[in-house]
Every structure is written in structure tokens, then in C-alpha cells.
Amino acid sequence: xxxxxxxxxxxxxxxxxxxxxxxxxxxxxxxxxxxxxxxxxxxxxxxxxxxxxxxxxxxxxxxxxxxxxxxxxxxxxxxxxxxxxxxxxxxxxxxxxxxxxxxxxxxxxxxxxxxxxxxxxxxxxxxxxxxxxxxxxxxxxxxxxxxxxxxxxxxxxxxxxxxxxxxxxxxxxxxxxxxxxxxxxxxxxxxxxxxxxxxxxxxxxxxxxxxxxxxxxxxxxxxxxxxxxxxxxxxxxxxxxxxxxxxxxxxxxxxxxxxxxxxxxxxxxxxxxxxxxxxxxxxxxxxxxxxxxxxxxxxxxxxxxxxxxxxxxxxxxxxxxxxxxxxxxxxxxxxxxxxxxxxxxxxxxxxxxxxxxxxxxxxxxxxxxxxxxxxxxxxxxxxx
Amino acid sequence: xxxxxxxxxxxxxxxxxxxxxxxxxxxxxxxxxxxxxxxxxxxxxxxxxxxxxxxxxxxxxxxxxxxxxxxxxxxxxxxxxxxxxxxxxxxxxxxxxxxxxxxxxxxxxxxxxxxxxxxxxxxxxxxxxxxxxxxxxxxxxxxxxxxxxxxxxxxxxxxxxxxxxxxxxxxxxxxxxxxxxxxxxxxxxxxxxxxxxxxxxxxxxxxxxxxxxxxxxxxxxxxxxxxxxxxxxxxxxxxxxxxxxxxxxxxxxxxxxxxxxxxxxxxxxxxxxxxxxxxxxxxxxxxxxxxxxxxxxxxxxxxxxxxxxxxxxxxxxxxxxxxxxxxxxxxxxxxxxxxxxxxxxxxxxxxxxxxxxxxxxxxxxxxxxxxxxxxxxxxxxxxx
Numbered sequence: 138x139x140x141x142x143x144x145x146x147x148x149x150x151x152x153x154x155x156x157x158x159x160x161x162x163x164x165x166x167x168x169x170x171x172x173x174x175x176x177x178x179x180x181x182x183x184x185x186x187x188x189x190x191x192x193x194x195x196x197x198x199x200x201x202x203x204x205x206x207x208x209x210x211x212x213x214x215x216x217x218x219x220x221x222x223x224x225x226x227x228x229x230x231x232x233x234x235x236x237x238x239x240x241x242x243x244x245x246x247x248x249x250x251x252x253x254x255x256x257x258x259x260x261x262x263x264x265x266x267x268x269x270x271x272x273x274x275x276x277x278x279x280x281x282x283x284x285x286x287x288x289x290x291x292x293x294x295x296x297x298x299x300x301x302x303x304x305x306x307x308x309x310x311x312x313x314x315x316x317x318x319x320x321x322x323x324x325x326x327x328x329x330x331x332x333x334x335x336x337x338x339x340x341x342x343x344x345x346x347x348x349x350x351x352x353x354x355x356x357x358x359x360x361x362x363x364x365x366x367x368x369x370x371x372x373x374x375x376x377x378x379x380x381x382x383x384x385x386x387x388x389x390x391x392x393x394x395x396x397x398x399x400x401x402x403x404x405x406x407x408x409x410x411x412x413x414x415x416x417x418x419x420x421x422x423x424x425x426x427x428x429x430x431x432x433x434x435x436x437x438x439x440x441x442x443x444x445x446x447x448x449x450x451x452x453x454x455x456x457x458x459x460x461x462x463x464x465x466x467x468x469x470x471x472x473x474x475x476x477x478x479x480x481x482x483x484x485x486x487x488x489x490x491x492x493x494x495x496x497x498x499x500x501x502x503x504x505x506x507x508x509x510x511x512x513x514x515x516x517x518x519x520x521x
Numbered sequence: 522x523x524x525x526x527x528x529x530x531x532x533x534x535x536x537x538x539x540x541x542x543x544x545x546x547x548x549x550x551x552x553x554x555x556x557x558x559x560x561x562x563x564x565x566x567x568x569x570x571x572x573x574x575x576x577x578x579x580x581x582x583x584x585x586x587x588x589x590x591x592x593x594x595x596x597x598x599x600x601x602x603x604x605x606x607x608x609x610x611x612x613x614x615x616x617x618x619x620x621x622x623x624x625x626x627x628x629x630x631x632x633x634x635x636x637x638x639x640x641x642x643x644x645x646x647x648x649x650x651x652x653x654x655x656x657x658x659x660x661x662x663x664x665x666x667x668x669x670x671x672x673x674x675x676x677x678x679x680x681x682x683x684x685x686x687x688x689x690x691x692x693x694x695x696x697x698x699x700x701x702x703x704x705x706x707x708x709x710x711x712x713x714x715x716x717x718x719x720x721x722x723x724x725x726x727x728x729x730x731x732x733x734x735x736x737x738x739x740x741x742x743x744x745x746x747x748x749x750x751x752x753x754x755x756x757x758x759x760x761x762x763x764x765x766x767x768x769x770x771x772x773x774x775x776x777x778x779x780x781x782x783x784x785x786x787x788x789x790x791x792x793x794x795x796x797x798x799x800x801x802x803x804x805x806x807x808x809x810x811x812x813x814x815x816x817x818x819x820x821x822x823x824x825x826x827x828x829x830x831x832x833x834x835x836x837x838x839x840x841x842x843x844x845x846x847x848x849x850x851x852x853x854x855x856x857x858x859x860x861x862x863x864x865x866x867x868x869x870x871x872x873x874x875x876x877x878x879x880x881x882x883x884x885x886x887x888x889x890x891x892x893x894x895x896x897x898x899x900x901x902x903x904x905x
Contacts, residue, residue: 404775
């Protein structure tokens with residue numbers, strides 16, 4: 138049986154992993170839309186290879202290049218925000234929502250409104266749009282599958298079980314490259330040091346989030362929306378080897394955990410084949426070769442991000458969107474050398490204290506709050 | 522909704538854990554039959570407390586004592602093998618099959634023939650009767666739930682998944698009290714040393730099985746019958762902390778593991794409530810407090826039992842029953858001081874080489890093979 142698929146963010150790392158899996162069972166998939174920000178040549182290559190119906194660049198200025206690369210092919214070229222949303226609304230059995238940051242919000246919502254299956258890799262969308270997005274999922278009867286390795290692990294561990302029986306959900310955290318650093322060392326941490334993640338090969342922004350543990354905090358907010366068991370049942374444990382991706386403990390004392398390699402193809406394959414399973418080329422788990430798995434409690438004195446994220450999730454409404462926007466601006470400032478590492482969370486906390494708009498009820502509200510929060514975060518930066 | 526339950530082996534450790542759970546939700550259960558070997562006073566107390574319909578002692582000589590302890594109560598007293606089988610055939614929504622050793626074979630088969638749910642804690646029954654038992658389960662449409670912590674873990678990790686998608690199943694083994702001993706030390710191991718199990722509080726026979734790793738080998742044979750994915754997909758890893766109870770790896774590279782305390786109430790609760798969950802008083806898992814989980818490959822030079830069990834499972838037919846009978850006789854001889862620890866597996870291997878009867882097709886065949894194997898094992902002992 139052939140299934141149709143759209144990949145929002147086809148040239149990013151989740152897009153590449155998805156396409157790697159599709160290539161392995163090429164006859165099972167028909168590709169509807171592939172999108173990118175502006176990587177016209179790369180996107181055109183993929184679209185031609187996979188015989189996509191439409192290829193879209195979000196940045197309209199890149200459309201002429203895309204057209205030229207696609208000339209003579211069957212694939213329709215399009216560009217701009219409207220075209221991106223239109224592509225996301227084309228019927229597809231499964232949509233991989235993998236556009237990074239708030240740019241992915243609108244197309245992800247458009248895909249959700251199809252009422253089919255969304256494999257969600259866009260963390261910021263769920264953090265910022267929270268209730269707006271989960272309400273749409275519920276309204277349109279959409280199946281939301283989490284791609285993030287932690288949330289995918291939880292999803293697998295919950296299979297067949299009721300939320301009523303969950304005693305706790307524990308997200309594992311690598312602890313990032315600075316997990317053993319003192320506060321003094323953290324204050325002097327450089328961007329080059331922060332982007333070296335021990336277990337996963339990631340972009341700069343998410344690497345800094347891993348170093349501050351904002352990444353884990355944002356995942357906590359995501360988990361709060363995806364698995365409504367109550368914030369008090371969501372835990373974090375530091376597990377440097379990142380072999381256990383997350384866990385669910387049940388009322389009878391059973392804990393189910395999902396383990397695997399640090400390879401995004403595993404959770405993506407789980408989404409693509411769900412509720413079945415498909416092959417991946419990932420090496421088998423060899424615990425005897427690994428020897429040991431270690432665990433420790435998170436230290437919120439050195440890494441206050443998870444505490445801030447929990448507070449934002451508790452506050453609900455606009456707070457997570459404000460927190461996320463503030464963090465994005467602060468991380469960019471850190472990467473540009475304008476903000477010390479330890480000031481990232483300080484700045485986010487200040488922003489949360491100063492800007493507390495009403496809860497968003499629609500996507501436009503979320504986008505407006507995000508823009509306003511970014512502006513105010515930039516103003517705070519000037520005060521540093 | 523009230524459910525009916527029968528506990529075969531009510532005065533043993535699995536029986537006690539089951540009754541502890543029933544007491545916690547007394548209004549949900551109606552107790553049909555409770556059985557014991559000869560613990561008349563204890564059995565009568567339980568039967569009166571739980572208002573059981575019938576109480577049975579397998580040893581008929583204990584029936585007068587049971588009658589006297591039950592006089593004036595509503596519970597019917599009965600004794601002997603026939604009464605045991607009759608009790609096991611009384612309709613019950615769930616039967617806990619927890620009689621230790623081959624004595625549990627016939628009543629477990631009688632319970633299976635009801636076509637309801639059996640929570641199987643009798644390892645030897647499945648090892649010895651193997652195909653005879655699984656054929657009956659299939660014929661009568663019985664639901665077989667494994668109580669053993671490892672198999673219950675695997676059962677939970679398989680929920681909702683097809684055997685076709687399983688890449689491997691890994692049983693964890695504590696490695697027993699001698700896991701770090703040299704061959705020379707093992708040759709001089711005493712019964713007192715062998716019965717001190719590091720993680721579980723168990724009887725003498727099963728403690729010795731843990732020390733030789735026959736316990737894990739027998740579990741491998743059990744797993745082979747319970748989860749027919751093929752012997753080549755069944756693995757063992759030594760995990761001294763016994764926190765991960767077992768694992769299932771899928772074709773996509775996801776491994777699901779079940780973790781929990783070393784408390785039999787967890788897997789028993791899982792069986793009692795399946796496919797739902799019930800509360801137990803077991804403490805939450807605290808991996809940060811545990812700090813580390815370690816793993817290593819089994820050493821079959823020092824502990825050849827798992828290799829022998831795998832060979833017996835591969836041979837199939839009567840071989841597992843012969844192996845199990847030989848091991849029971851050898852362990853008894855070791856506990857009595859008549860056989861060195863390292864000769865247990867040597868004797869079992871010799872017996873397997875000398876006695877290879879035709880595959881059993883019915884329960885009587887299994888019982889005859891078991892008896893003959895025990896006789897031959899005793900003869901081998903005289904040669905030692």
C-alpha cells in the first residue's frame with residue numbers, strides 16, 4: 138500500500154533522516170510536498186529524486202532559483218508563506234513537521250487542519266502555540282506523533298496504557314557539554330564550547346539549549362501538552378549516556394523505558410510506520426559493550442532553565458511563548474558573543490517577569506506574542 | 522465488577538504476594554480455590570479470611586488437619602491430587618499457577634483447559650511440558666500471562682507489537698551470588714553461600730539455580746515457548762542491579778525495557794489487572810538515587826547452564842524436561858552436600874547425553890519422562 142507524505146523542512150536534519158528512510162522503501166511512499174527555507178538547489182534535487190508533486194521555498198526570493206533547478210521536471214515550484222501553507226494543506230497521509238522555530242507554526246497548523254497524521258519535530262511550535270495547537274489536534278481529530286527522541290520514547294512506553302495509570306513520566310537529559318562545570322566555569326563558557334554536544338549532532342541553537350538545559354525544559358513543556366498527566370508527574374533525570382530516551386512509571390510500580398542509539402532515524406521510523414514498525418539500519422543496542430548507564434538528579438542552581446520552563450508551563454497561556462522567544466533571542470546574543478552563558482536564563486526570567494500578555498486563543502495571537510516578546514527581549518539585551 | 526480467582530500454591534511466596542494485593546482491593550475479588558501442599562493451618566486461615574469456596578491440600582494426609590482448622594467455616598476442605606485438579610478446573614476468571622516444580626503440572630493444565638486467564642508462575646511446568654502446554658493454551662483459547670519478573674517485563678514490552686517486528690529479546694540476569702567468582706572458587710562453593718541471593722528473597726532451590734544460572738537458562742526456555750520469535754533472537758545480559766527486568770528490541774532500533782523494584786507484587790499486579798493497571802505499595806523508581814546500572818556479557822565458561830538450556834531448547838521435545846529433572850536432582854544433591862557446585866551442570870549435561878526419549882505428546886508423557894529422568898539422574902549421582 139502506498140502512502141502519501143509531505144516533509145515540511147526537507148533539507149534539515151530531520152528531513153534528511155526521513156528521506157533516508159523513505160529511500161529504503163521507495164515503493165511504499167508517494168511524496169506530495171517538500172519544503173525548505175531557501176536551499177533551492179538541494180530542494181530541487183530531492184524533489185526530482187523523489188518525484189514530489191510540489192517543492193516550496195519559504196523565502197520567495199529563492200523561487201526563481203528553485204524554478205530554474207526544477208525546469209523540465211514534473212515537480213511544481215512555489216515560494217512564500219502562502220505557498221508554504223498551501224503545500225501543508227495538500228492531502229497527505231502523514232506530514233513531517235520539521236521546520237525549526239516559530240516559522241513552522243503556520244504550516245504545521247495548516248497540516249493539523251487536514252485531520253490526518255502529523256509527526257511533529259518542531260519543538261517551538263508546541264511550546265509556543267501549546268493549547269492553540271492541541272485544541273486544533275482535538276478539533277480535527279488529528280493523530281499527533283512526536284518525533285523528538287524523548288517524546289517518541291514516552292509515546293512508545295504509553296502504548297496501550299491509560300493516562301490514569303501513570304505515576305510519573307521521566308525525561309532523560311544528557312546534561313549537555315557543561316554538566317560537570319562549576320558556576321564560575323559556566324559564566325565564562327564560550328559559544329564554541331557550547332555547540333559541542335556529547336551525544337547528538339545538532340545545530341548551534343539546539344546545542345546551546347542543551348548546554349543551558351533549556352532544551353530539556355522546552356521538552357518538559359512539550360510533554361505537558363502531549364501527555365496530559367499533570368506537571369507534577371513530569372520529572373527530569375540526568376543520564377549522560379543518552380541511551381534511555383525517556384520513561385513512564387505506572388501505578389503498579391512498573392516502569393517502561395525506551396532505549397536506542399542517538400540516531401533520529403529511530404523515532405522517525407517509529408512515526409512513519411506507527412502503529413507498525415519498519416526497518417532502520419541502526420546498529421543493535423549492546424548494553425554489555427556500553428558497560429554502564431549512569432543517572433543523577435538535575436542541578437537547578439547551575440542550570441535554572443528547567444525550573445523556568447516548569448514555571449512557564451504552570452503559568453500556561455502566553456508564558457511558554459514568551460519564554461521560548463526570549464530564549465531564542467538570548468541564545469542568538471550568546472552565539473554572537475554579546476551575552477554571557479549564565480545570563481541566558483537570567484534574561485529569560487526577566488522577560489517573563491516584565492511581559493505577561495493574555496493567553497493566545499488563535500495562531501495569530503501566538504505569532505503576535507512571539508514577535509512582541511522578541512522585541513522586548515532585544516530591548517533587555519541593550520540594557521545588559 | 523467482581524472477578525473470581527483461584528490460587529494454586531497459596532502459601533508460597535507468589536501466593537502471599539497475590540493475597541497481599543487482593544487484600545488491598547478486597548471488594549473486587551471472589552476467591553474460588555486456594556491450594557497448598559500441606560500447610561493446613563496457614564491455608565485454613567487464608568481461606569477463612571478470604572472466604573474461599575474451597576481449600577485443598579495436595580498431600581491427602583494433611584486433609585484431617587485442614588478439615589479441623591476449617592470446621593464451622595463456609596469453605597469446603599479437600600485433599601489429594603484429584604481434589605487439586607478438580608479445584609483447578611472450577612471456573613475462575615484468573616488462576617495464579619504458583620505451585621513449585623512438576624507437582625504443579627497437572628493442576629496448571631486443568632486450569633488451562635478452562636480457557637480463561639492463567640497467570641503462570643510455575644517455571645518448571647512450561648519448561649518441562651513446553652509444546653504440550655502451549656498447544657493446550659492455543660486449543661482452549663486461554664490467555665497466558667507470565668508472572669516471572671523477566672517474562673512479565675517482556676510481555677509488557679511487547680504490548681501492541683507483532684513478533685514479526687522483534688529484532689531480539691534480552692533477558693537480564695543478576696548473575697547470582699557467584700558472578701565474580703573464579704572457577705576454582707566455584708568448585709568449592711557451599712550451599713550456604715549459594716542460597717544468599719543478592720537481589721531477591723527466594724527459596725533454596727531457586728537460589729542455587731540463580732547461582733548456577735540455570736534459573737536464567739530455564740527462563741530462556743520459558744521465553745522460547747511464551748514468545749515464539751526464534752531462539753536465535755533470545756539473548757541474556759548480566760545486570761547485577763536487577764533494575765531492568767528484561768528488554769525487547771524492535772526492527773527500527775527501538776528497545777523497550779521494563780524496570781522496577783525486586784518485588785513480585787509488581788508483575789503479579791500487572792497480571793491481576795491486565796490489560797489495565799492496579800495500585801501496588803511499591804516505592805517509585807529513583808534512578809538518580811541508584812546512580813548506575815551496569816551490564817556485562819554472560820560467561821558460559823564459568824556458568825555453562827545457559828548454554829545447556831539453549832541446547833535443550835534447540836533440541837526441543839523431551840530435552841527440556843530431562844534437563845529440568847536432572848537439575849532438580851543435582852541441586853538437591855548439592856544442597857545435601859553430596860555434589861560439588863560445578864558438578865551440577867556437568868551432571869545435567871551427562872544426563873542429556875544419556876537419556877533422549879521421544880517427544881511427549883500429552884501430559885502423562887511429560888510426567889513419565891520427568892520421573893524416568895529423575896531416576897537416571899539419581900543413578901548418575903551414585904557414580905559421582
